[in-house]
Amino acid sequence: MTPITGIVITLNEQSRIAGCLDSLKQVCDEIIVVDSLSQDDTVRIAEACGARVLSQTYLGDGPQKAHGVSYASHDWILALDADERLDDDAVAAIQALSLDDPDIAYRFNRRNFCGSHWVKAAGFYPDKVVRLYNRTTSGYLPRKAHSSVASPRIEDTGTHIRHFTYENLSHWMQRIDQLSTRDAWAMKERGVGPSPWRPTLHATSAVLRKLLLKGGILQGADGMIVTVTTAFHAFMKYAKLNELYEQERLERK
Template sequence: MTSAVKISGVIITYNEEKNIGRCLDSLKGICDEILIVDSYSTDRTKEIALGHDVRFVENAWKGFLDQKNFAQGLASFDYVLQLDADEALSEELRKSIKSVKNNWSHDGYIFNRFTNYCGKWIKHSGWYPDAKLRLYDRRKGNWKGLDPHPSVFMDEETKTQHIKGDLLHYSYTSYEDHINRSAKYAKQAAIAMHALGKKPSNFKLVMSPAFRFLNSFILRGGFIDGFEGLIICRTASYYTFLKYMYLKLIYKGKSIE
């Protein structure tokens, strides 16, 4: 049995006054340090955060991928638990992480994310179980992938384990917010794709949105989530369409701002 490790809780923020308090409360008794990297919020995020025992750092925004890796690098401890401000640990997950902390045996730990959408917990639509690797040894993993949805990737020959409990995700509070953010994220994704040299495809522009809807609404049971499931799956299709549309506009030299 290994001795207990020290864990740095890491959160990136921007205008998260509605969420940050709940997130920080869920980390109490779990993390030996809580680090917040904020991209110069204009609301009460900093004030609320400093009311807790946190280390608060401000850093200009260059995208999710850069900010998450920057934050990871500033942590005091090598064992990192990285959350978004609109996430919180369930009580069962807190217990699992406490157990892991006292007997760290793998390089990273995976747990499911359970999303609250406009007041309803979504159990299908491709949103659950939404396995996330967020507790890991930063010496053996970092954030990779495309903005706005990068993920933690571990080095080869590392060991990971799935632990019990849900990461509670308080996502969108209105349908309008979901649609507007999807359009924003689609632009970010298109810019990232273009930077990697990906070229637009008329086939993907037409077919990918349709496939995305059928996959999430039919194959992944979005219809079981009722009206909310329909909105989620239609918006996912809309996001996919916009992503390839924006990529095509960038490729043609047109501004998408």
């Protein structure tokens, strides 16, 4: 089997990192964890699992993952988030791949969970993500939020990654708060300006997209939960962007 380096970025992931690394060890010859100065036992646990740990102040999603890739011993990279696990079908598929064409990156279907409940509604499944690629031709875009892999060619494996996104609904709301703050910061870094209309416009667009285009209106409670949380996230990231500019304006006075 062609050697693969696993890459994971972390911040205070002590409860989840071992499961992620155990998953990667099934197919990876090397694992690198890029840790954003965790204050818990993430680093100790990762090292105990056999990973090489690099400490790096958070650079943003894409740049942080790229930082780890630069230390990899192998050209084939398998990137997982700390809350992701390879399903058995994905492990079998990766083990069977020849990996003889560096132009191909491989895409997986992600199964998103809230606690033990698999949320499929309103576009939450199959949630296709590229995770396996060759660094000589492909890599994560230099986006500070929600980066993705750019590659000459992408092939679907048709197999699965489990994504333990939220522990429960309360955690779901906490994550929206955290991610919307990160998104606002990333947008400001890209030069996106403030607007009194964007929060409402983007929230409304999210409702229409999830309810109608993604079929959430026909998918019961899960459809409504995904719709409401997506709209709230959209509203808050633009509201927080406006807040950043307002804070900057006040500091200049």
